[in-house]
Amino acid sequence: MAPSGRTGPPSDLVPTPHDAELRAAARHPARRRFLTVTAAAAALAFTTSLPARGAFATPRLAAARITRDPFTLGVASGDPLPGSVLIWTRLAPAPFEPDGGLGQQQVEVSWEVAADESFSLLVQRGTALAHPEYGHSVRVDVQGLTPGGHYYYRFRTGTWISPAGRTRTAPPAGADTASLRLAAVACQAYHDGYYTAHRHLAQEDVDVVFHLGDYLYEYAVDSAGGARGYTEVALPTVFDREATTLADYRMRYALYKSDPDLRAAHAAHPFVVTWDDHETENNYAGAIDENDSDPALFLPRRAAAYRAYWENQPLRADQLPKGPDARLFRRLHWGGLAQFDVLDTRQYRSDQAYGDAPHVPGPESDDPARTLTGDAQERWLLDGWGTSTALWNVMPQQVCFSQRRLDLNAEAKVSMDAWDGYRAGRGRLVAGAKAAGVANWLVLTGDVHVAYAFDIKDDFDDPGSAVLGTELTCTSVTSGGDGVEHPANWDTYLRANPHLRFYDGRRGYVRVELGRENARADYRIVPVVTTPGAPVSTAASFVTEVGSPGLTPA
Incomplete structure (x- = not known):
């Protein structure tokens, strides 16, 4: 549990001033991408800043010269497959400096994967370069592991050894797996409180964690850490501005990962991550930012945000951004028990109808051409359902899928930022799920900062329609x-x-917990986050039966 008297950042992450701009990953024209925005073509160039090769390769730093712990941001693993898992760390002896304290030199890092916590039964080992x-x-995409196995991993450079992480691989493809325990989390604004929920999550017995977006927020964080109220050590002023550049986003991830509870959750479980808006900018839609700026001005920011996201998450090379584009939607399996179709509902979406504010649905929001996923991702999802043989088809994604009327008026307002603002697209997915015979459909959602449990209806306006x-x-x-x-709107929402x-x-x-007969959902809550150390309890539990959609209290 986080100490109840903590009044500042962790002592090993006391900030040091550094005003130099980040020199790494300097952008220069290397890729041209053409967009059509309001019938005008906008040309835009980005680099992928690949590591140098050959005679002009980046110089290498002797690891023995690293005099401060470089593993301040912890370790993580992600996207478990039957024979492999991705393990991650980031070297940053001075995490609150733009270059992490390592300048522009490569560092050689060794890694180990073992079958036991003491690392006496090594399974794999090797070296990698930190560019x-x-x-x-x-x-490191560790290959050749046993399906359904548990493993421990760690990194080493010079005399420094990282914390150990625990991870696992998925069961064999198509295996008659009995159960899977997962957790879903989202929306962790550093300045709004302590990560007590992550501390409890680290102690849960789950196989995998799905992070559904808003891993960080681009908003300024003052010297007191916002609601955390640091008094003994002040955060540096570099955080007291909105993140817009690659250096900004990199240091913002360092701030978030400085939290020991978040590091503990990553070390305890493999994560499957996807982004929402705040990893880049509030309520952006494709190439359109919140203020409807020229896409040529916004897309460099999106490129920087996407790059920093990939650098700081346990993602494979397939997810490496190319300029402002990154293929984040992907499919994972857990034996024959579950298929996970992880969505990206930001990068390809049409701009919100009627502005970003709640609005009554109308011709603009109901235009069949509007999309939240983009055509290619939508086809990928529907095709994946058509070929799925899994018992459970799980759709981890970002914004509310089910209809959510916000008032009791006959023509109620709904969120234009959620699927309610893209009803034609939602209708295509509902029709696709029915056509594919998806009998056990589970949607995991973040974004709204409250816990909901919905029955997904064939027709949300007809209470008697099929679930x-x-x-x-x-x-x-x-x-x-x-x-x-x-909340104040609790009664209104339940009635509407x-x-x-x-x-x-x-x-x-x-x-x-997904099983062969049912799925059980437990809503785990903490009473406060503005002071650390709160206990966790279960607010409610529900069950949905295999072959019989609909929630019942457990």
């Missing part, structure tokens, strides 16, 4: 600050949305 062009991040699946919204880790069990089976405004996560 300055990638913020000295290190990722097609279940949506579980995981609330936030901290975003929104201390929550309450019944008969398919809404549960609504709670406190912070936490959802824990789900």
Whole structure:
């Protein structure tokens, strides 16, 4: 548990002033991408800043010269496959400096994977280079592992050894797997409170964690750490501005990963991550930012944000951005029990209708050409359902899928930023799920900073229509600050949305166990986040039966 008296950042991460601009990953014209925005073509060039090769290769730093712990940001693993898992770290002896304290030199890092916590039963080992062009991040796609196995991993450079992480591989493809325990988290604004939920999540017995977006926020963080109220050590002023550049985003990840509870959750479980808006900018839609700026001005920022995201998450090389583009949607399996179709609902979406504010649906929002996923991702999803042989088809994604009427008027307002603002696209997915015979459909959602449980209806405006699946919204880790069990609109939302089976405004996560007969969801909540050390409890539990969609209290 986080110490209740903590009043500042961890002592090993005391900030040191550094005013130099980040020299790594300097952008220069290397790739041209043409966009069509309001019928005008905009040409834009980006670099991928690949590590240098040959005679002009980046110089290498002797690891023995690193005099401070370079593993301040911890370790992580992700995207487990039957025979492999991705392990990650990032070297940063001075994490709050633009270059992490390592300048522009490469560093050689060794890694080990073992079958036991003491590392006496080594399974794999090797070396990798931490490139300055990638913020000295290190990722190893460890191959040749046993399906369904548990492993421990760590990194070493010079005399420094990283914390150990624990991870696992997925069961064999198509295996008759009995169960899977997962957790879903989202929305962890550093300035809104402590990551107590992550500390409890680190102690949960789960196989994998899905992070559904808003891993960080681009907003300024003052010297007191916002609601954390640091008094003994002040955060540097570099964080007290909105993140817009590659250096900004890299240091913002360093700030977030300086939290020991977040590091503990990553070390305890493999993560499957996807982004929402705040990893780049609030409510952006494709190439359009919140202020409807010229895409030629916004896309360099998106390129910087996407690069920093990849550098700081346990993602494979397939997800490496190319300028402002990155293929983040992907498919994972857990034996024959579950297929996970991880979505990206930001990069390809049409701009929000009627502005970003809630609005009554109308011709603009219901235009069939509007999309939240983009055509290619939509086809990929529908095709994947058509060929799925999994018992559970799980769709981890970002924004509320089910209809959410925000008032009791006959023509109620809905969120234009969620699937309610893209009803034609939602209708195509509902029709596709029915056509593919997806019997056990589970949607995992973040974004809204509250916990919801929805029955997904064939027709949300007809309470008597068939239930097609279940949506579980995981609330936030901290975003929104201390929550309450019944927000002011609690009664209105429950009355306006008969398919809404549960609504709670406190912070936490959802824990789900998928089985051969049913799925059980436990909403785990903490009462406060503005002071550390709060206990965790279960606010409610629900079950949905295999072959019989619909939630019942457990």
